[in-house]
Amino acid sequence: MTFKPKTKEFTSTAGNEYTFQNVPNSKQAEIIDIGTGLQGKILNSRMMPQMLEHVVVVPSGLKMDEFETWEELEEVTTAAFNFLRTGQ
Template identity: 80%
Template sequence: MAFKPKTKEFKSTQGNDYTFQNVPNSKQAEILDKGTDSNGKILNTRMMPLMLEHVVVVPNGLTMDEFETWGELEEVTNAAFSFLRTGK
């Protein structure tokens, strides 16, 4: 079977719209390796930018500092991570 990207629309509690897209399994493994420490703990300074770069496709090119609040950054990147892991 060939990889077919799936997308999901997401609206934050702040009312902003985002589109998530999953990645091939090899890229997901790479993201997990880069975004966690040796014990598997997620490192925000690494994982959040990876979610914004590879999973959040609309708006494209977001950085952590473009979010007005930590709460929305955390909400969006957590939702993107959940989508990456489950496809839902």
């Protein structure tokens, strides 16, 4: 089987629109390894940039500090992570 990326449109509570795209399983494993600590706990300072770089494709190149609030940053990156894991 060949990997075929899926996308999903997401609108935050603040009304901003984003497009998510999944990645191949090997890249997903790499992202999870980078973004989790020794006990398997997600480390926000590492996982959020991974979601913004590899999963949030529109707008591209987002950085954590470009979000007006922590609430929206957390909402978007959590939704991106859930999409990465489930494809939904």
